[in-house]
Amino acid sequence: MASPFLLLLLLIPLCLLVLFLALSFLARPKSVRIPIKNRHVLITGGSSGIGLALAKAAAAQGAHVSILARNAKRLEEAREEIKLATGHMARVLVADVRDPQAVAQALEEVGPVDVLVCNQGVFVPMELEKQDLEEAKFMIDVNLMGTFHLIKAALPGMKSRARETGLPASIAIMSSQAGQVGVYGYTAYSASKFALRGLAESLQQEVIAHNIHVSMIFPPDTATPGLAEEQKKRPELTTIIAGSSGEMKAEDVAKKALDGLKEGQFIIPCNFDGTMLAIATAGLSPQRSAVTALFEVLGAGFMRFVGIGFQWNWYSTIQNWHAKR
Ligand SMILES: NC(=O)C1=CN([C@@H]2O[C@H](COP(=O)(O)OP(=O)(O)OC[C@H]3O[C@@H](n4cnc5c(N)ncnc54)[C@H](OP(=O)(O)O)[C@@H]3O)[C@@H](O)[C@H]2O)C=CC1
Numbered sequence: 596m597a598s599p600f601l602l603l604l605l606l607i608p609l610c611l612l613v614l615f616l617a618l619s620f621l622a623r624p625k626s627v628r629i630p631i632k633n634r635h636v637l638i639t640g641g642s643s644g645i646g647l648a649l650a651k652a653a654a655a656q657g658a659h660v661s662i663l664a665r666n667a668k669r670l671e672e673a674r675e676e677i678k679l680a681t682g683h684m685a686r687v688l689v690a691d692v693r694d695p696q697a698v699a700q701a702l703e704e705v706g707p708v709d710v711l712v713c714n715q716g717v718f719v720p721m722e723l724e725k726q727d728l729e730e731a732k733f734m735i736d737v738n739l740m741g742t743f744h745l746i747k748a749a750l751p752g753m754k755s756r757a758r759e760t761g762l763p764a765s766i767a768i769m770s771s772q773a774g775q776v777g778v779y780g781y782t783a784y785s786a787s788k789f790a791l792r793g794l795a796e797s798l799q800q801e802v803i804a805h806n807i808h809v810s811m812i813f814p815p816d817t818a819t820p821g822l823a824e825e826q827k828k829r830p831e832l833t834t835i836i837a838g839s840s841g842e843m844k845a846e847d848v849a850k851k852a853l854d855g856l857k858e859g860q861f862i863i864p865c866n867f868d869g870t871m872l873a874i875a876t877a878g879l880s881p882q883r884s885a886v887t888a889l890f891e892v893l894g895a896g897f898m899r900f901v902g903i904g905f906q907w908n909w910y911s912t913i914q915n916w917h918a919k920r
């Protein structure tokens with residue numbers, strides 16, 4: 596006779612198995628693999644930082660890469676860098692994502708896209724009270740409206756291409772961990788990045804029938820020319836709070852992003868804190884992986900607890916900072 600204790604012990608794996616089977620049945624959209632070899636990958640903001648690292652990584656995997664940004668000279672330099680690193684001649688598009696006509700024209704010029712990576716972004720951290728509203732609008736315009744313009748312009752071509760080739764297509768949107776949790780000094784930036792999530796969740800439902808798969812990438816601080824610029828004027832508290840998640844190399848973020856995009860992951864965290872954050876903020880986001888879904892279901896309560904611990908730490912820091920002044 597097995598003891599009741601042993602039976603109970605057997606019940607736990609059984610419950611987990613049932614939960615896992617239920618999640619395997621339920622998880623939507625269905626899992627997908629998105630190839631990038633010999634496919635057209637357009638990366639905005641591809642002349643610097645994370646975008647440039649992504650362009651190199653995609654080119655190294657045999658993609659036909661196009662990069663888009665405003666500054667033609669920096670684009671040419673990036674093209675040389677990509678060629679040196681991979682032998683691939685990327686196509687270069689000069690456009691400001693804030694200008695819908697310029698974006699439409701650039702996309703027409705370069706032809707249909709299989710993988711659209713909306714990575715362009717600007718960040719000017721400052722307390723809202725001190726920040727010029729023009730600066731706030733600048734971030735919304737580039738980070739949010741720019742992404743609208745890109746997707747609007749690319750969608751018709753992506754749809755027909757996915758239909759003709761029978762291959763799944765991808766729209767990947769660069770958010771930030773500041774698009775999952777608000778951070779001191781990032782009122783406008785966080786607003787622009789949180790907004791992208793609403794866009795992405797809705798868009799995924801609209802394009803799933805066309806075999807187009809949406810991903811969002813959530814990096815922590817990442818060593819790029821943009822971050823170096825930002826750090827010159829970032830409020831001290833922003834640096835401290837953002838520092839909770841450490842700093843990554845652009846190449847490592849690019850690798851996570853590309854791997855996640857190819858698996859059609861809707862939420863792509865980039866480091867360990869990012870994985871915790873993704874579980875704590877899973878919400879009602881689409882989830883194709885039963886394994887990740889299992890972690891989300893089991894981890895939700897615990898990660899909320901951990902998150903409350905992080906907030907305790909941040910509010911203590913803010914209080915001490917004010918007390919010292
Ligand atoms: N670095 C970090 O710490 C983190 C960055 N991110 C996000 O990652 C993305 C890339 O950041 P990062 O590599 O650091 O940035 P960089 O500043 O190094 O590069 C930004 C890129 O975007 C382009 N760009 C900026 N404005 C426009 C515009 N109006 N139209 C077209 N292209 C534009 C720039 O080219 P040009 O100026 O010539 O137009 C450049 O190629 C951003 O969306 C950022 O929010 C997220 C988390 C952390």
Ligand SMILES: CCCCCCCCCCCCCCCC(=O)[C@@H](N)CO
Binds near residue numbers: 814872898
């Ligand atoms: C449940 C547990 C949660 C644990 C981790 C929480 C850590 C969050 C830190 C937020 C970091 C925000 C960095 C923004 C970087 C960025 O986008 C700017 N550099 C501009 O580019």
